[in-house]
Amino acid sequence: MLATKIRKTILTQSKRANVGHIGSCLSIADILAALYGGVLRFASPDDEDRDRLILSKGHAALALFGALNAIGVITDDLLETFCSDGSPLGTHPEHVVPGIDFSTGSLGLGLSFGCGAALAARMQNSDRRVFVIVSDAECNEGALWESVMFAAHHRLSNLTAIVDMNGQQALGYTRDVLDLSPLEGRWRAFGWDVHCVDGHDRVALESTLSELDDGDAPHVVIAKTTFGKGVSFMESQISWHYWPMTDDQFLTAIAELEAQEA
Amino acid sequence: MRSAFIQSLVALAERDPRVVLLTGDLGFTVIEDFAERFPNRFFNVGVAEQNMLGVATGLAEAGYVPFVYSIATFATMRPYEFIRNGPLLHGLPVRVVGVGSGLDYGPNGITHYALEDVALMRAQPEMMVVVPADPDQARAAVVATADVRGPIYFRVGKGAQSIPELGGRFSPGRADILREGRDIALIALGPAARIALDAADLLAPLGVEAAVAVVSSFNPSPTEDIAGLLDRVPMAITVEVHYVNGGLGSFVAEVIAEHGLDVRLLRSAVHEMPRARSGSQQYLLEHYGLTSRAVVDSALASLALDNS
Numbered sequence: 025m026l027a028t029k030i031r032k033t034i035l036t037q038s039k040r041a042n043v044g045h046i047g048s049c050l051s052i053a054d055i056l057a058a059l060y061g062g063v064l065r066f067a068s069p070d071d072e073d074r075d076r077l078i079l080s081k082g083h084a085a086l087a088l089f090g091a092l093n094a095i096g097v098i099t100d101d102l103l104e105t106f107c108s109d110g111s112p113l114g115t116h117p118e119h120v121v122p123g124i125d126f127s128t129g130s131l132g133l134g135l136s137f138g139c140g141a142a143l144a145a146r147m148q149n150s151d152r153r154v155f156v157i158v159s160d161a162e163c164n165e166g167a168l169w170e171s172v173m174f175a176a177h178h179r180l181s182n183l184t185a186i187v188d189m190n191g192q193q194a195l196g197y198t199r200d201v202l203d204l205s206p207l208e209g210r211w212r213a214f215g216w217d218v219h220c221v222d223g224h225d226r227v228a229l230e231s232t233l234s235e236l237d238d239g240d241a242p243h244v245v246i247a248k249t250t251f252g253k254g255v256s257f258m259e260s261q262i263s264w265h266y267w268p269m270t271d272d273q274f275l276t277a278i279a280e281l282e283a284q285e286a
Numbered sequence: 287m288r289s290a291f292i293q294s295l296v297a298l299a300e301r302d303p304r305v306v307l308l309t310g311d312l313g314f315t316v317i318e319d320f321a322e323r324f325p326n327r328f329f330n331v332g333v334a335e336q337n338m339l340g341v342a343t344g345l346a347e348a349g350y351v352p353f354v355y356s357i358a359t360f361a362t363m364r365p366y367e368f369i370r371n372g373p374l375l376h377g378l379p380v381r382v383v384g385v386g387s388g389l390d391y392g393p394n395g396i397t398h399y400a401l402e403d404v405a406l407m408r409a410q411p412e413m414m415v416v417v418p419a420d421p422d423q424a425r426a427a428v429v430a431t432a433d434v435r436g437p438i439y440f441r442v443g444k445g446a447q448s449i450p451e452l453g454g455r456f457s458p459g460r461a462d463i464l465r466e467g468r469d470i471a472l473i474a475l476g477p478a479a480r481i482a483l484d485a486a487d488l489l490a491p492l493g494v495e496a497a498v499a500v501v502s503s504f505n506p507s508p509t510e511d512i513a514g515l516l517d518r519v520p521m522a523i524t525v526e527v528h529y530v531n532g533g534l535g536s537f538v539a540e541v542i543a544e545h546g547l548d549v550r551l552l553r554s555a556v557h558e559m560p561r562a563r564s565g566s567q568q569y570l571l572e573h574y575g576l577t578s579r580a581v582v583d584s585a586l587a588s589l590a591l592d593n594s
Contacts, residue, residue, distance in 0.1 A: 072348075072349075118375075119375075119376055125347070126343075126344075126347065126376070127371065127375050127376060128371075129371070130367060130371055132336075133340055133367075133368060133371055133372065135340070136336065136337045136339070136340020136341055136343070136344070136368065137340050137341075137343050137344045137347070137372065138344060139337065139340065139341045139344060140340060140341035140342060140343055140344020140345040140346075140347070140348075140352075141344035141345075141347060141348060142344070143329075143341065143344065143345060144344060144345045144347070144348030144349070144350060145348070147326065147327075147350075148348065148349075154344075167336040167337060167340075167368075170332075170334035170336055170337035171337045171340065171341075173332070173334070173337075174331060174332070174334065174337050174341065177332075178329075
């Protein structure tokens, strides 16, 4: 199962590299499984007319590397270099890596890249689409709302934002740090076609993402997720934004994933 | 110079279908010609410079050559991180067009004075920086850089004054030596060439032979040309309408230090933040010592000091 494979890569590689951002990565495993399991259209990673995917919440790059590894775009050997000296695979994605369309890592930039990519597709009469995964806390960034306005004004219906709404950010819960509610209403007020979905229900994600119309509004799929999903002691815990795992924690986490798979 | 720049851009867009123009809701009476001729390649993105740079990045990734247009301060500082993590990081041909160099926007005040744009852009190793000295050089620069694969920053002055001595030449990475002289070298950034040339004219009857060079590009920077020039003189003054640190004066200081040259350097530039000091451009230039007369005085004082 693709999502489980992504989660195992997240745990294995972050353990080997002794790095954090594990909870943020686990949060989007099912979203990436839906995208790479059938939603995204691409003949090859460098096909000019491929659908574009921008991971604007770049700190979850390992989840994306896991997805690209699972579909054979990132080799096992390359994946094993994650966070090693001189590796192109760091904790944030860079476009030189096969399958990575845009480099990200600073929040609030990705949706503007996506607006340009979607506008270019329209100007080139291409039916390729652009998907941008943003975090809910990323919606703190004012620049994101510049892009939200631009996409609506230019009726970029070939653009889809997916908000990973796990309700957490680095130092606290979003409702306590800078309350975003009603997030759905805010995007709708800015002229977007809004969909809400369980961000861990792959079937629901796939059907929502596959059935977006080509009307005259950009789409946002607000995916309700659980930070750290799949590893019980990480779920909804602020501290797992940064902590790496101990050996015991790693073994427990892997065992939990395998139990869920069985 | 703005109009010359845009005329050249229109001509470029006629030849090159990749050229797109984005504006952050600025360019009244300047950009209309492009907008009318190429309505499908012109976008007023609104007063949102960060998104403008991001959109340009997305367009460039798909094969376009976007020019983004705003006042130099708004084009460079507000979206600085977008420039760095967008066109620079991705190695894409986005052209950042900043209008109003230095104190061009006189009565508008400090928010409109581009006094650190060259420093900010020059600090990025792969950002070509182009500071045309006059309208003819601006035209030449648009043509000469049409196929540059990475990003470019154009600092486009509002002035229309011509520098006939330059003959409209532009070569990235080269300095134009407009005049030879053995006593002192006056090195000017873009349009400040006029100040330097006039200062050289004033120095000649006083028995001081001043060389004059104009620098119009960085990254590539005219390191060899400037090192060669400074090897022949005991003293140099840089002239730039920019803060004193990070721009042309700093570049020349780096060349002197790294080549171990035996030359004294004075930097004519803006030394303080122009707070609550608006006025005509001419008033501001005089206040900050950026006139030919002030350069002459600096030269004479330094030469006297040097001889004592």
